[in-house]
Amino acid sequence: MPKDHGIGASPTRREDVRFLTGRGKYTDDIALHGQTYAVFARSQVANGVIKSIDTSEAEAMPGVLAVFTGEDFVDVGGNPAGWQINSRDGQPMKEPKRPVLAHGKVRHVGDAYAAVIAETEEQARDAAEAIVAEIDEEPAVVDMGKALADGAPLVHDEIGTNQCFDWGWIEDNRAATDEAIKNAPHVTTLELVNNRLVPNAMEPRASTADYDPGTGEYTLYTTSQNPHLTRLLISAFVLGIPENKLKVVAPDVGGGFGSKIYHYGEEALVLAAAKKIGRPVRWTASRSESFLTDAHGRDHVTKIELACEKDGTFIAFRTETMANVGAYLSNFSTATPTFLHGTLMAGNYAVPNVYVNVKAVFTNTAPVDAYRGAGRPEATYSLERVIDMAARELGIDPLEIRRKNFVQPDQFPFTSAAGLEYDTGNYGALVDKLEEMIDRDGFEARRKASEKNGKLRGLGVNTYIEACGIAPSNLVGVLGSRVGLYDAATVRVNATGNIAVMVGAHSHGQGHETAFPQVVADMLGIDENSVEIVHGDTSKIPFGMGTYGSRSLAVCGSAVVRATEKVINKGKKIAAHMLEASEADIEFTDGQFSVAGTDKSVGFGEVALKAYIPHDFPLEDLEPGLEETAFYDPANFTYPAGAYACEVEVDPETGKVTVCSFAAADDFGNVINPMIVEGQVHGGLAQGIGQALIEGTVYDENGQLLSGTYMDYAMPRADDFPMFKVDHSCQTPCTHNPLGVKGCGEAGAIGSPPAIVNGVIDALQRGGIDVTHIDMPLSPGRVWQAINGAQ
Amino acid sequence: MTSVTMTVNGKSVSGEVEGRTLLVDFLREGQGLTGTHVGCDTSQCGACVVHVDGEPVKACSIFAAEADGAEVTTIEGMANPDGSLGTIQQAFQDHHGLQCGFCTPGMVMSAAALLQENPKPSEAEIRDYLEGNICRCTGYHNIVKAIMAASGQDVSAVAAE
Structure with a gap:
């Protein structure tokens, strides 16, 4: 029987009521008295020298209150990269300044060089169009290979190169890996592109700032996945506003997928503007601005080699990757292609040799940063494509070659050749479960049925592992992170026994308001409806690092557990006093504090009330109140894993690919709310299948974004997918966090692209068409060309 | 003006x-x-x-x-006169047909229009009808399921339960 409450149950989401009745409060829904509107003037060229900006006409237009240019921000700081990467030669990465508004040069289409504040949005827009900017267009670099060639135009003249870093992982393993590949009986080599994506959270970015001259306090309402991180960046690096004078509120946020982790210049602009004009300033991106300026994702070009024995035993993986970072370093842009990618390059496999080389490249395009999965989809795609290709070359079943090389259950904890210590897992069990889900025996009959209809049917499989719950601060500190990656929670028990839990994680679709109370209520033996979650407001919550990297439950959830444990311990002290017993004799079960071996007990509610009416407390030993805070810093990453399969049909006449079925068997460790977990997987699958089949970001050679609206960028629609089959019954609980959870947010997006591409290649091969690889997205045009090129 | x-x-x-x-x-x-x-x-x-x-x-x-x-x-x-969720809204909550909630109002309004036009739509008809509504969170699975449930169809056999 499914549980009906607490950990493991699937109560419907309490946050849904406000969203379903139109009462959600997103940033653009917040109207402040006297608010004004900001509109940005943005570069229409990808690379240009700003000769002059004439704002006089704009300033004289109706309703205009202020106009800003890059000149106004030369004395403030820049938006920094959060992770320092050192090149193979030991030199630190190149780190050009990223200003609030472009100054001197514009570096990508959409780079903002001025902003207008006016009484209405229309007036601001009209005035922004009246700004006269003389910008000398220079040749742009868009292609990474060309950007690294001698004599290429430079994105940042002052660093003298377009290469941000040249990173090796693990450099000490390079020679051994080279040697292993040289001597291997079989080597499969594949060059592939991990296509650039636009995250496209449905709520565009928005920021509204307010300044109170009476107190000197600023408030910023903004679309953020991590309001404290945003506050820290603005305070410590950009504007220098004291942290205790800046409140950052991320209210309801309409999806993030990574793109709302980062601090963006618009946030600093509205804060500065609000102070200057003494009124609230609001900015909301149009979708077109989102396409041009949100941090994009992926964009790797990789050569991967797999060396193996003739029987398919893996000997080595070696990769060379160019990773696009765009025109400026976004906050996590340097960590994504390195420590979130290279460290996963052993996959689920007990392969002895791995070497990864990544060159990060500046181009005249929007910044690129972490997008759902962040580095791990790129690693998984490279590995699982080359493994499939090797299996085909060697005549080995694609699932069998993987099984043969898996880290076995008795090998955990297992240190991979890429340097991570996987704590637990059972990859063979996941493949068993997958085979149960997909009726593999029936495939041939389904293939024949497709053939009768003129379609080619293929079966694509792959496995994945990811590192989530980012991250142990002591480890990431050694590796170059400039922040700690703990999280925090405060459990406040009110006098009447209900509870507010203030968390550092931020929910923008993940259902924290429902899932976190399940944990607290389970621990305290109370009704989960008496537990309320508070998130998103730096003036209310403890300093947390926010939500990304499938970390909320594994890291912040662990902080919730620790804080709740502290509440129970404090409750025991109060109960001991009330029951005139020794604290050591107090036990807590099912919401009752009792004296061991007696029938004396008090309920949680009575203890809570007593905590706030401490008439007879021995105050030197027992403080009033029942409120505890915990910071939790994980000991290791968590390692979700899975096995995925799909069946696709290819129409050889048109090249159109149809996904007939998709099955995902995941190991997320323990599961708090299965309904939410399944929903997270569905969403991840849709983003991964979207990447594999239809989504692609296209810049022309001049750096113009050709896929800049929903008419040009193919967003997945409902009719692009079948119903998904998902399973999370294979559970190897995480060994180092108190809930045994691993994280589920990114899995679907990580695990699904290779399954789709493997499936299409399988369909073509079974149809007698000798195509071994097609780069994503596998749009009808590309598939048709591949088919016709091969025949 | x-x-x-x-x-x-x-x-x-x-x-x-x-x-x-x-x-x-x-x-x-x-x-x-x-x-x-x-x-x-x-x-x-x-x-x-x-x-x-x-x-x-x-x-x-x-x-x-x-x-x-x-x-x-x-x-x-769209709520009932007593403030409780209407049938479609309730089905979206029951079947986890929303995550961040941003596309949700449009989805519910489109679903209501669909069910007026076609009281028992098939899965394919629902997917086709939602061509003009984009959701980035749910992969549409639970939205389609919620609309089927709102139309009184048995969704207990829909995959991924």
Whole structure:
């Protein structure tokens, strides 16, 4: 029987009521008295020298209150990269300044060089169009290979190169890996592109700032996945506003997928503007601005080699990757292609040799940063494509070659050749479960049925592992992170026994308001409806690092557990006093504090009330109140894993690919709310299948974004997918966090692209068409060309 | 400026609008009905779907002045008279048909229009009908399921339970 409450149950989401009745409060829904509107003037060229900006006409237009240019921000700081990467030669990465508004040069289409504040949005827009900017267009670099060639135009003249870093992982393993590949009986080599994506959270970015001259306090309402991180960046690096004078509120946020982790210049602009004009300033991106300026994702070009024995035993993986970072370093842009990618390059496999080389490249395009999965989809795609290709070359079943090389259950904890210590897992069990889900025996009959209809049917499989719950601060500190990656929670028990839990994680679709109370209520033996979650407001919550990297439950959830444990311990002290017993004799079960071996007990509610009416407390030993805070810093990453399969049909006449079925068997460790977990997987699958089949970001050679609206960028629609089959019954609980959870947010997006591409290649091969690889997205045009090129 | 009067969720409202004011802006900024969302600028995403005289309309694609005299229903008007969730809203909650909630108002309004037109749509018909509504969170699985359930169909056999 499914549980009906607490950990493991699937109560419907309490946050849904406000969203379903139109009462959600997103940033653009917040109207402040006297608010004004900001509109940005943005570069229409990808690379240009700003000769002059004439704002006089704009300033004289109706309703205009202020106009800003890059000149106004030369004395403030820049938006920094959060992770320092050192090149193979030991030199630190190149780190050009990223200003609030472009100054001197514009570096990508959409780079903002001025902003207008006016009484209405229309007036601001009209005035922004009246700004006269003389910008000398220079040749742009868009292609990474060309950007690294001698004599290429430079994105940042002052660093003298377009290469941000040249990173090796693990450099000490390079020679051994080279040697292993040289001597291997079989080597499969594949060059592939991990296509650039636009995250496209449905709520565009928005920021509204307010300044109170009476107190000197600023408030910023903004679309953020991590309001404290945003506050820290603005305070410590950009504007220098004291942290205790800046409140950052991320209210309801309409999806993030990574793109709302980062601090963006618009946030600093509205804060500065609000102070200057003494009124609230609001900015909301149009979708077109989102396409041009949100941090994009992926964009790797990789050569991967797999060396193996003739029987398919893996000997080595070696990769060379160019990773696009765009025109400026976004906050996590340097960590994504390195420590979130290279460290996963052993996959689920007990392969002895791995070497990864990544060159990060500046181009005249929007910044690129972490997008759902962040580095791990790129690693998984490279590995699982080359493994499939090797299996085909060697005549080995694609699932069998993987099984043969898996880290076995008795090998955990297992240190991979890429340097991570996987704590637990059972990859063979996941493949068993997958085979149960997909009726593999029936495939041939389904293939024949497709053939009768003129379609080619293929079966694509792959496995994945990811590192989530980012991250142990002591480890990431050694590796170059400039922040700690703990999280925090405060459990406040009110006098009447209900509870507010203030968390550092931020929910923008993940259902924290429902899932976190399940944990607290389970621990305290109370009704989960008496537990309320508070998130998103730096003036209310403890300093947390926010939500990304499938970390909320594994890291912040662990902080919730620790804080709740502290509440129970404090409750025991109060109960001991009330029951005139020794604290050591107090036990807590099912919401009752009792004296061991007696029938004396008090309920949680009575203890809570007593905590706030401490008439007879021995105050030197027992403080009033029942409120505890915990910071939790994980000991290791968590390692979700899975096995995925799909069946696709290819129409050889048109090249159109149809996904007939998709099955995902995941190991997320323990599961708090299965309904939410399944929903997270569905969403991840849709983003991964979207990447594999239809989504692609296209810049022309001049750096113009050709896929800049929903008419040009193919967003997945409902009719692009079948119903998904998902399973999370294979559970190897995480060994180092108190809930045994691993994280589920990114899995679907990580695990699904290779399954789709493997499936299409399988369909073509079974149809007698000798195509071994097609780069994503596998749009009808590309598939048709591949088919016709091969025949 | 032009004067417009329309009935929104059963209540008569009026306002002064510019010729270029879109219905969605009149609802959001003029009436404070911020449940209708703006997710794009090319009338693709469907987050702003409302009903105008009973027909689903993307409120970013018509001017407020064009809705003069019309009956408009927004997401705020979809609950039962006692404030409880309407059938479609309840099905979305029961089947986890929403995550971040941003596309949800448009999805519910489109679903309501679909069920008026086709009271027992098949899975394929639902997917086809939602062509003009983009969701980035759910992969549509639970949205389709919720709409089937709202139409009284048994969804217990739908995959991934």
